[in-house]
Amino acid sequence: MLLKTRKIVNIYLLVLITIVAAGCKADNKSKEILVTANDISMSYYDVKSDIQQEYIVSVNNEPLKKILNDWLNTLLDLGVNYGENSEGINIIENLEIKDVYIKGETLIIEFNKEFIDYNNNMTHPIYLINALTEILTQINVSDVYSIKIDGYDLNVIHPDGIDIKDIKLGEVEK
Amino acid sequence: MKRLVAVLLIFNLIISVSISDVLAKETYNSKGLAYCDVVTGEEVIFDDDSATFDSSLNKWLQHAHDTFGYCSNELTIISIKIKGKKIILDFNNEFNQLKDNSIIANYFVNSLSRTISINSKYEKLFIQVDGEYVKDFGELEFSNGIDLTISESEENDVEIKAYPDVPNPVIVIDPGHGGIYNNAVAADGTKEKAVVLSVANYLKSDLENKGATVIMTRTTDTQLSSTLSADLSMRADIANNNNADMFISIHANGYSNTSTKGVETFYPRYHDSTTSKSLANHISQSISTRQSMTLRTTKIGDYAVLNETEMIAVLTEIGFMTNAYDYSKMDSASDRDAMAYSIYLGIRKFWWGY
Numbered sequence: 097m098l099l100k101t102r103k104i105v106n107i108y109l110l111v112l113i114t115i116v117a118a119g120c121k122a123d124n125k126s127k128e129i130l131v132t133a134n135d136i137s138m139s140y141y142d143v144k145s146d147i148q149q150e151y152i153v154s155v156n157n158e159p160l161k162k163i164l165n166d167w168l169n170t171l172l173d174l175g176v177n178y179g180e181n182s183e184g185i186n187i188i189e190n191l192e193i194k195d196v197y198i199k200g201e202t203l204i205i206e207f208n209k210e211f212i213d214y215n216n217n218m219t220h221p222i223y224l225i226n227a228l229t230e231i232l233t234q235i236n237v238s239d240v241y242s243i244k245i246d247g248y249d250l251n252v253i254h255p256d257g258i259d260i261k262d263i264k265l266g267e268v269e270k
Numbered sequence: 271m272k273r274l275v276a277v278l279l280i281f282n283l284i285i286s287v288s289i290s291d292v293l294a295k296e297t298y299n300s301k302g303l304a305y306c307d308v309v310t311g312e313e314v315i316f317d318d319d320s321a322t323f324d325s326s327l328n329k330w331l332q333h334a335h336d337t338f339g340y341c342s343n344e345l346t347i348i349s350i351k352i353k354g355k356k357i358i359l360d361f362n363n364e365f366n367q368l369k370d371n372s373i374i375a376n377y378f379v380n381s382l383s384r385t386i387s388i389n390s391k392y393e394k395l396f397i398q399v400d401g402e403y404v405k406d407f408g409e410l411e412f413s414n415g416i417d418l419t420i421s422e423s424e425e426n427d428v429e430i431k432a433y434p435d436v437p438n439p440v441i442v443i444d445p446g447h448g449g450i451y452n453n454a455v456a457a458d459g460t461k462e463k464a465v466v467l468s469v470a471n472y473l474k475s476d477l478e479n480k481g482a483t484v485i486m487t488r489t490t491d492t493q494l495s496s497t498l499s500a501d502l503s504m505r506a507d508i509a510n511n512n513n514a515d516m517f518i519s520i521h522a523n524g525y526s527n528t529s530t531k532g533v534e535t536f537y538p539r540y541h542d543s544t545t546s547k548s549l550a551n552h553i554s555q556s557i558s559t560r561q562s563m564t565l566r567t568t569k570i571g572d573y574a575v576l577n578e579t580e581m582i583a584v585l586t587e588i589g590f591m592t593n594a595y596d597y598s599k600m601d602s603a604s605d606r607d608a609m610a611y612s613i614y615l616g617i618r619k620f621w622w623g624y
Contacts, residue, residue, distance in 0.1 A: 144530045146566040180526055217453050218524035218592065222536070222571050229572070250499055255453040256446065256521060256585075257502040257574040264540055 129160040129196055129203075129237060136234055138167055140176050141223045149174075160235060161196040164205065167231065168193065171224075179219025187213045188224075194246075202262065203238035211245050214253050221254050225263070233265045240264050298322055303330045304384035305338050306377040306559060313384070313559055323390060324350055327359070330385050340378040341368060348400070355393040356415065357386060365399045369407060376562035379407075379416065384559075387418040394418060433621050438481045439515035441617070444505050444575060445470035445486070446521035446585075449493030451501065454524030456591040456601070463491060465600050466520040469588065472610030473520070480618065485512055499574065506578035516549065517583040518617070519575050522600065523590040531593040532564030533557040535586040536571030542582045543570070549620045550584045556616035561599045561609060563589055586613065 132155075139150040151170075155163055168191055177186045187210055195206040205228070214221035225243075232241050243253075243260035251261045300318040303326065307314050316333060320326040331347060334340040345364040350357065359382075368375040383395050394415035397404045404412050433439065447453060447463035454462040467488070474484045487505040488494065495501040509517040523534065535554045537546035550568045558565035576583050588609055589596035599605055618624065 141567075141569075143525060144527050146532060146534070146564075148567070177526075184526075217455065218526065220525065222569075222573075225572060226570060252499055252502065252574050255451055255498075257498060259572045259574050259577055263572055 127197075129198070130157055131155050131160050131163060131235055132157045136163070136231060138170070138227070138231055140171060140174070140227050142176065143178065143220055143223065159196075160237070161193055164193045164196065164228075164231070167227075178221055178224050179214060179216060181210070181213040181216065187211075187219065198238065201238060201240065203232065203241035203265075204244050205232075205241060206244040206246070209245060209247070211243070211253070212248055215255070217255060219254060222256075222258055225258060225260070229263055229265065236266070239266055300326050301388045302385075303333060304388060305333065305381045307338070326385070326389055330382065334378065334381070338377075338381075340374055340381070341365075352392070355391070356396060357390070357392040357394070357418075358396045358398055360398040360401060363400050365397070365404070375407060380559060380562055383416050383418055390418075392418050433515075436515060437622075438483060439621060440483045440485065440512055441477055441516045441518060442485045442487065442509040442512065442514040443470045443474055443477075444509075444517065444519040445488055446519060447493075448488045448491055450496065451493050451498065454522050454591040456597050457528075457594070458601075460591070460601070462522045462524070462591060465522050465591065465606065466588070467491065468603070468606045469600070469610045469613070470520050472607045473518070473613050476611055476614035477617065480614075480622070485509075485514065502574040503578055505575050509579045509581060509583075514579075514581050516617070516621070517575070517579045517581055518553075518613070519573070519583070519585040520613070521585060521587050523587040523596075524592045525590055526592075528590075528592050528594070531590045531596045532566040533561075533587065533589055534566035535568050535584050536573060536576065537568065537584050538576035538579070539570045539572060540577060541580065546576075546582050546584055549582055549617070550586070552620040553584060553586050553613055553616035556619065557586075557588060557609065557612040560612040560615065561589075563596060563599060588613075 135152045135154050137150060138153055139148055141148050153163070153166070168188060172186070172188045176188065179187055181187050181190075190208075190210045192208045192210070193205060194208050195204070197204050197206075213219070214224075229241075232238075240262050242262055252258055253260050298321065300320050300323075302315040303318045305314045305316065318326055318329060320329055327347060327350065331341075331345065335343045335345065342364060344362070345367070346362050348360040348362055350359055352358075368378055379397075386392060386395055395418055396415045397407075397412055406412060445463070445467040447461075448467065449463075452461045452463045456465075467490075470486060471489075474486060477484050485508060487508050493501050494504040505519070506517070508514075523530075533554050535550035537543060537550045547568060554565055554568055557563060571585060573585050576585055589599055591597050591600070600609055
């Protein structure tokens with residue numbers, strides 16, 4: 097039931113959300129992707145309880161980069177922890193999205209180097225990536241996105257091998 | 271006048287009794303009594319024609335000692351109390367005898383809570399003995415009550431998808447990691463790659479006995495490639511090149527918070543999602559029920575091995591090696607054999623329909 101409700105909400109949000117992608121052209125890093133929208137549904141799993149929480153963020157002509165960094169800050173404020181760095185610090189604490197842009201047909205989400213800490217054993221970036229995918233699915237600027245980290249060339253993160261390149265957005269195959 | 275009042279009272283009583291009977295029959299329709307067979311570990315559902323929920327619980331208890339031998343026939347339910355979404359069952363002190371055998375106690379509590387969850391909308395079960403709340407019971411934790419809500423994954427489970435026309439499927443089993451790769455590590459230093467290889471070997475035997483053709487992505491402690499991306503692609507290629515019907519990747523979890531526990535299975539986003547989700551649910555539920563482990567929600571996962579395979583595929587995390595209770599379900603050869611058999615039963619129910 098919950099899932100059905102969420103699907104309806106997501107369809108509703110897709111209708112509501114419009115994108116002003118100022119110049120969504122190939123390799124255009126210089127121009128911001130602006131989101132003019134009403135509400136974006138954001139959800140996260142708590143690893144310990146396995147409970148999914150959902151909240152709605154209202155945006156109005158805001159850069160996607162800011163929306164996503166605000167999302168990371170909110171996760172941190174909520175105490176969400178998907179793993180620690182080698183010093184035992186929650187990776188989200190120093191995680192930042194450096195840039196958001198379109199390259200070809202692909203939406204690029206460029207994280208800072210702290211994202212690589214999700215290669216550490218016993219971290220859980222799958223939850224972070226699933227939540228990010230859900231947000232980007234609502235902001236239909238592209239059908240596919242990739243996570244980029246400066247100096248990191250692998251297609252996967254984490255020892256379990258989670259894809260970070262060419263992640264498809266939109267309808268899940270049935 | 272007194273005679274008239276008496277007649278009215280009797281009439282009123284007859285009406286109210288018959289109305290309540292009708293309501294009871296209209297509002298309660300038992301969906302059965304659930305048990306976990308102590309020999310096979312499989313869930314058994316008995317038909318139940320009880321007219322009330324209370325009757326169902328008493329009948330459940332009767333079968334629990336007569337048929338399944340969970341407890342002595344002196345164990346009785348003293349009272350059933352309802353507080354909002356909570357149900358409190360007060361047993362006589364015979365309940366304490368269950369402490370002697372944690373496996374049977376697990377079967378008892380899981381079967382009881384399963385019976386309540388399929389026949390009611392109560393969300394929490396609390397157990398009392400002679401009016402006192404039971405907070406911990408050996409390995410079982412009762413302090414916050416027992417969760418009765420049917421998980422989202424279970425609620426959304428699709429009908430059992432059986433493939434009777436393919437009685438001998440090709441199944442690729444992928445024991446996660448190996449060689450230079452590993453993820454979770456238990457407190458005693460045991461590595462995930464060793465545990466999952468052992469479970470995978472038992473699973474291979476179970477599936478072959480059922481008639482499946484089983485192909486392993488690895489049979490020893492080795493990586494398939496010194497590059498992680500290539501290693502993962504090669505695992506998917508093995509399944510694709512052999513036209514496998516199913517791909518089962520076996521992993522174990524780990525987390526810095528050592529109280530985190532439970533079985534969790536992922537399915538692919540882009541292909542065979544619905545059928546893979548169904549298989550994922552069957553595997554998770556089978557492990558959870560048989561091994562008495564917490565059932566975590568089945569989720570989409572963009573794992574390379576799931577995205578790159580071209581058939582029904584799941585990646586199951588059989589529990590948290592960093593949690594003492596979960597690890598106790600995989601720390602010996604017999605535990606790994608039992609774990610594999612639980613996975614097998616989930617696959618069997620999905621593929622063969624029983």
